[in-house]
Amino acid sequence: MNLNVKDTFNTELPADPILENTRRQVMQACYSVVTPKLTATPSMIHTSSELALDLGLTEDDLKSEEFLNIFTGNAVLPDTQPYAMCYGGHQFGNWAGQLGDGRAINLFEVNHNNKQWALQLKGAGETPYSRTADGLAVLRSSIREYLCSEAMYHLGVPTTRALSLALTGDQVLRDILYNGYPAYEKGAVVCRVAPSFLRFGNFEIFSSRQDKKTLKDLTDYTIRHFFPHLNKGTKESYIQFFREVANSTLDMIINWQRVGFVHGVMNTDNMSILGLTIDYGPYGWLEGYDEGWTPNTTDRQHKRYRYGNQINIGLWNLYQLANALFPLIEDAAPLETILKEYREDYQTKYLSMMKSKIGLFDTDKNDGELLGRLEENLQLTETDMTIFFRNLNKIRKESPIDDYFLNPVKDAFYVFEEVDGDIFEKWKKWFTDYQLRLQKENLTDEQRSEKMNKVNPKYVLRNYMAQLAIDEADKGDYALINEFFQLLKHPYDEQMKAEKWFAKRPDWARNKVGCSMLSCSS
Template identity: 40%
Template sequence: MTKHDFTLFLFFSAVASATFSDEQEFSESESCNEREFDKSHFYSNVKYCGEIPLTLSHKLIDALPLDEVEGNFIRAVKGCVFSESQPTPLKEPLTLAAVSQDVLRNILDLNESVVQNEEFVGCVSGGKLFPGSIPLAHRYGGHQFGYWAGQLGDGRAHLLGEYTNRKGERWELQLKGSGKTPYSRSGDGRAVIHSSVREFLCSEAMHFLGVPTSRALSLVVSEEPVRRDPFYNGNVIKERGAVVLRLAKSWFRIGSLEILTRTGELDVLRTLLDFVIKEHFKSIATNDPDKYVVFFSRVVNETAHLIAHWMSVGFAHGVCNTDNFSLLSITIDYGPFGFMESYDPNFVPNTSDDEGRYSIGAQANVGLFNLQKLLEALKPLLTSDQLSQSQQILREYPQIYHQRFHELFKAKLGFLGNEENDSHVIAFLLKLMEDTGADFTMTFRQLSEVTLSQLQKGSIAPSVWALSDLSSHEYFRDWVQLYVQCLLSVESDSDAARQHRMQGINPRYVLRNWMAESAIRKSEKNDFSEVALLQKTLMEPFMNQDEAERAGYASKPPSRAQQLRISCSS
């Protein structure tokens, strides 16, 4: 296999040139400036979670300009970063469907017994506020499917405030599905049980896979009806509303900066960027004249690493718009995502993506596109020399991505050292997997569970189903010979040590769409047992678990998995 072929299997290609729509004009004249927030006025209209020992702060309000216009009515917003926006409580009765005990204890410093408190559901669904909370909706824009979409913003999310835990970590708490904001456009501000179950489970699953991600504390489900047209075909259905309380070190994204450059609000842009660097990129000196270049370099590097990590677990985000790409390079905004089953670089989890722009094989390329848009947003703040430096940094993105991809896949195959033939063995395997449609997750996992002797002899039992599928390829034995040679080149290594290494990086369980769908169907009937089982399983994805095996989570996907369709509508 040639070096060119290898590059193709690493899913990277040059960005095609494109022409984008002109900047969307704002039709309203409301302005917003930095102001003293009137807390007494705000507090007079809200209820508090007095019995939950969790107090939030509001550093964002103190540091960044707020919208002067009050109210949740839809409008064009200018001159600020956030708008005050109170959540709209879901209609009762409410059900606490799931809680992450890891987030509860290790991020929020709360005792497990707190979930028994009657106030807890109100706190995590928007019916009540934590002490110190001043809910905000964030204003941002973005390129969606390659085109500038103008003002977007938190259309159904409310940032409650920041919590600093006993380890000194600062986490921003946000409700998703908590009602209308000034940025809701034509939406109703709600999320439904289908998408909320998926977001809750996948946020936690990705964390335990070791992928940088937002987290999820809780899932609350209501009987309140929410109407959706899931496949945009006029077939409107009624679903139940739900709210997820999610957390991140920051929710700022590329679109947070884009909107300010597009509207010429350069003072606000500088203020926001300085705040982000001071709070989240502490190794960058605030008085460094090149701090924006250094910041851009860090985001380029970490974005490349994040997408390579996605690829290593077969994760396709589904909607890689600039408004969904974090400045901290964590995975955010779980929508029509999917974990690839049969290996296919053209796998598209989102049925709304007719052209396959966000296929799994295109994610690295889309990352480059989004970083180009980030550089365009930074451009007004850069000197000509700094712009030139930043453009050179961006040109290095493919190499950074390829190197990290290579390192991760070497580890997935148990390789030590740096053999010249490693790249060929990786690319060869991916080609065999593509030709045979072998399962991505279980091919690597089962390679970690068989001995080299079994591989060489071809004694693969039918129960080792993914490897069995792979072994049907006419060149499988040729690949095995190359693979074994690479492993045996490290004399100090042993087969048992290889298996142990590989089982620590190749999961046995990921959140496949058919598994999530099964849990969702039960949840719609108020049976959250499978949500709980999946949550438990995905907390230890590298460990064999009896309940998960009985549920078939490591078995060949059922035939119905092929018919599942996930869209942007949620």
């Protein structure tokens, strides 16, 4: 492999002086040196040749023994120094102190075609930040991360990427639902790729310890490499840095809402400073449209991270980042202004996004009310989000509002017979008003339909689809992994051979572990 390694994080920032890989509080350091754990019998399951090209890797590289060894942690690329990041975080609203890369090890950074990439192994063994855990990952969670990272990228959602998925040959003990019944599962490793894996928590840890020097070093480093248009080291640059983080965070979450993605564990240590979707743990996709749904069993009681609350949690997390950066700015007013802008921008951007989903592109003062009623109607009876919005493009300006007006979206309803009486009348009223509104649009039906199909995906990584791939992979059959990987490269396209995946969740998946219930070990 001929990679252009150009490390910055572990060459420009302070290191943990202790080299032993023991659990401890790491002070005044941004990272600790760590060596990945050797695995028993590593084997590669799948690689992303598309992403490999962005890194300067060839198809031959992906098939080489060197690639297998490095990206399963069984060898270290010469002249590189793997490490684990130190960070803290608020978990479920409470300060958790030091967290850090407990099961992620950063290998190196690569510069290719003037783009910088950090490569990281998830599941490659313990680090000083592993606390009581083993730092390993299992096949099911690794498949979910690998497939979803790339699926989100092709959906146009800001995200970290995934280069490779491999088995380690080791058995890993996991309690999938935290209910006292652990079992051994196949160990696996994913190579994650992003410009940076910096999180809100990287800044929080130093601020919480009143370590202003390291906080400033880290913030200046971040601005220097990822916000180079800002003048580093000035109060104004820190304010503008925070504003850009707030904007990219909001854009990311608006995209989550657009495609029906629920992160499941929006702790501040899982929030990318670059506005990327990061840490694919107990995530899920809305099957029935439900603003109160969360995929995370840990969050089942309070539903802090439910679909309808993600925008608010983004704001709450930004408050924590503002507190962390305050020692560098020493002025609350500009930070409060930016947080206020987030709230105002959310209203505007969310409305614009939802209007695009139903094909409204001109301005009308009643659009907000129309969309509000739509969101209420979608929850009157179980309604598949992806199918409803995708098929809404079949509605025509002059379609008759008769007994069959729901036919274009009929497939979205789980029990169509429930669309009766008052529910039927509410839908009839909505579609009548929707059609009247469509008649004010300048676009033809065909033009509108084409634009809607660019924001409403036909294919997403439904929870049951991921579980099917996991079940087959447990038996040693990886065909579904590849089928979904290829399918989800073109989520907005009509793919006639894949029509069976444009379907509601089957009944068997309604309460199946992995399809509706997921834990943080997922």
